[in-house]
Amino acid sequence: MKARQIKPNVYWIGTIDWDRRLFDALIPLPDGTSYNSYLVRGSQKVALIDTVDPTKTEVLMTYLEDDPVIDYVIANHAEQDHAGSIPRVLEKYPDAKVVTTPKGRDLLAALLLIPEDRFITVSDGETLSLGDKTLEFIHAPWVHWPETMLTYLREDKILFPCDLFGSHLATTDLYVTDEGQVYEAAKRYFAEIMMPFRTSIEKHLEKLNTYKLDIIAPSHGPIYNKPSFITEAYRNWVFGPLRNIVVLPYISMHGSTQKMVEHFVGALVDKGVTVKQFNLEATDIGKLAMALVDAATMIIGTPTVLVGPHPNIAHAAFLANALRPRLQFISVIGSYGWGSKAVEQLAGMVPNLEAEVLAPVIIKGFPRAEDFKALDNLASTIVKKHKEGGFA
Numbered sequence: 036m037k038a039r040q041i042k043p044n045v046y047w048i049g050t051i052d053w054d055r056r057l058f059d060a061l062i063p064l065p066d067g068t069s070y071n072s073y074l075v076r077g078s079q080k081v082a083l084i085d086t087v088d089p090t091k092t093e094v095l096m097t098y099l100e101d102d103p104v105i106d107y108v109i110a111n112h113a114e115q116d117h118a119g120s121i122p123r124v125l126e127k128y129p130d131a132k133v134v135t136t137p138k139g140r141d142l143l144a145a146l147l148l149i150p151e152d153r154f155i156t157v158s159d160g161e162t163l164s165l166g167d168k169t170l171e172f173i174h175a176p177w178v179h180w181p182e183t184m185l186t187y188l189r190e191d192k193i194l195f196p197c198d199l200f201g202s203h204l205a206t207t208d209l210y211v212t213d214e215g216q217v218y219e220a221a222k223r224y225f226a227e228i229m230m231p232f233r234t235s236i237e238k239h240l241e242k243l244n245t246y247k248l249d250i251i252a253p254s255h256g257p258i259y260n261k262p263s264f265i266t267e268a269y270r271n272w273v274f275g276p277l278r279n280i281v282v283l284p285y286i287s288m289h290g291s292t293q294k295m296v297e298h299f300v301g302a303l304v305d306k307g308v309t310v311k312q313f314n315l316e317a318t319d320i321g322k323l324a325m326a327l328v329d330a331a332t333m334i335i336g337t338p339t340v341l342v343g344p345h346p347n348i349a350h351a352a353f354l355a356n357a358l359r360p361r362l363q364f365i366s367v368i369g370s371y372g373w374g375s376k377a378v379e380q381l382a383g384m385v386p387n388l389e390a391e392v393l394a395p396v397i398i399k400g401f402p403r404a405e406d407f408k409a410l411d412n413l414a415s416t417i418v419k420k421h422k423e424g425g426f427a
């Protein structure tokens with residue numbers, strides 16, 4: 036593939052990873068991903084903005100075969116999927132400098148063993164002239180790591196935000212063409228990677244309001260030539276209204292919790308609540324994370340295993356706690372045989388969730404009439420709480 040021009044002397048030189056199915060040995064990538072690197076040729080200097088995952092280094096180097104000089108490698112983010120090819124680029128261009136934040140320098144030196152004399156550190160708002168093009172650096176800690184920055188190409192009004200606004204989507208489309216597909220992929224990406232940092236992102240979104248943006252060129256997924264498509268989506272995901280949704284991750288070993296879940300879901304649906312039910316025997320955790328973006332409530336369904344929750348449920352609770360969704364209400368339903376501390380143990384696993392805990396429904400054995408009544412009551416409580424909260 037050849038370099039693809041975005042604006043005069045600004046090129047996408049990314050790599051598409053069609054086959055990758057897991058990121059960070061954790062996050063499912065059902066649609067693969069891409070690592071987007073960009074080349075900016077100014078009248079006096081040449082800058083490479085971010086590199087690619089080390090598994091794709093040689094693809095990146097092929098794009099650069101005919102470039103005798105790279106003056107600057109802009110490292111917006113030190114994570115290896117963007118920075119991992121920097122050492123190889125520095126090897127080819129011995130005079131090139133890595134431009135990054137002070138924290139970026141520390142991390143890149145630690146992770147990739149880049150010598151100290153190869154760095155130029157930049158402060159928030161600092162600019163770098165390439166001649167007829169000017170790069171402005173916007174410090175943006177915690178989107179995704181503490182060292183992160185965004186780069187703005189002033190003359191062309193292009194924002195290079197690295198991870199922010201990205202999507203894990205392998206596609207040959209340079210720009211967004213299928214908005215539905217990209218919205219889904221970008222929401223999944225937000226849920227899995229950005230949601231824990233939504234307070235920081237809210238501030239960065241405000242800051243970006245002061246920039247004129249013609250193009251947002253992230254380092255994963257297609258480029259946005261209608262930036263409001265993704266900035267509005269982020270506003271909605273970060274601080275838009277929560278919805279009248281119950282997310283229900285569950286496991287059942289012998290059918291008791293399954294029966295409770297079926298009854299409970301029916302009761303909620305009858306009362307007008309949308310339910311997103313996930314059997315964790317076979318759930319793509321990315322879909323669970325997406326459901327948590329704008330749901331008002333999560334109810335966990337678990338049997339008792341060795342006194343505690345089922346290990347798959349513990350995994351989901353740990354994940355939900357780490358992702359810090361905006362949930363307002365949580366509770367647990369489930370069954371045990373001879374004793375259970377599942378509720379207490381689950382409560383201890385979600386200290387980050389600032390949600391009201393509703394009375395759980397934990398029963399012995401298979402559910403009876405009084406247990407179904409308790410589930411109906413929990414459903415009624417949720418409906419009342421959602422109405423009071425104005426969740427539509």
Ligand code: FEO
Pocket residue numbers: 112114115116117179180198255
């Ligand atoms: Fe795409 Fe935080 O790396």
